């Protein structure tokens with residue numbers, strides 16, 4: 245569905261993402277883990293055509309996205325929930341959601357969205373900026389769903405969100421894949437959310453792929469999970485991990 249090959253992307257003269265190859269299949273949730281500054285958001289921006297300079301291939305549903313503007317990429321069926329949410333704070337919840345329907349038209353999607361996140365239904369006339377951080381995240385995800393995407397890019401949806409809503413987001417993501425036939429690229433530092441939702445994950449470190457494999461939840465302390473070492477404070481300071489387990 246999403247096919248990325250030898251992607252290099254960055255800002256100015258500096259490459260941040262180096263030579264990344266990644267596939268996301270239909271109805272699949274793929275996690276992208278990595279510490280602060282690993283290049284996760286840069287990858288998301290490159291997929292959405294938000295960076296001026298990049299090389300390599302990004303294809304979606306068998307067609308190249310190279311040279312397309314961001315709104316054209318959205319129209320092909322990729323929905324973005326950016327890091328920091330970027331809802332419209334002065335608009336009401338309903339107006340925010342209606343902005344999301346612009347690429348596809350029609351408000352009939354709203355009932356489906358309330359099914360996933362009932363909390364929004366009672367807040368329709370409230371200004372977006374007055375919602376809690378978690379409710380704003382739920383609004384941002386719902387606004388993206390209103391565009392009926394085939395692939396959803398979620399950039400750190402757990403950031404600044406209260407635990408009960410993180411858990412709800414973790415339940416909704418696999419549900420979306422089953423019911424709405426979505427695929428999801430889930431960028432996270434929250435390992436629990438990736439373990440809860442994703443079938444596969446990659447790890448970025450300094451813009452390079454250092455691990456790729458299936459996601460295997462396992463009992464025991466979270467910091468003993470094999471993926472946890474990529475997210476520990478020590479990992480943030482570490483230079484490169486050896487490239488390992490790359491399938």
Ligand SMILES: Nc1ncnc2c1ncn2[C@@H]1O[C@H](COP(=O)(O)OP(=O)(O)OP(=O)(O)O)[C@@H](O)[C@H]1O
Pocket residue numbers: 255260278279280281282283284285286287327433
């Ligand atoms: N607009 C920009 N101009 C120049 N450099 C940037 C820009 N945005 C990000 N960078 C640099 O690119 C690198 C990767 O940043 P990126 O935002 O992709 O990381 P991230 O993995 O998303 O981190 P976080 O988890 O903190 O969101 C960092 O070194 C950052 O300083």
Ligand SMILES: [Mg+2]
Pocket residue numbers: 284285286327399400
């Ligand atoms: Mg980021």
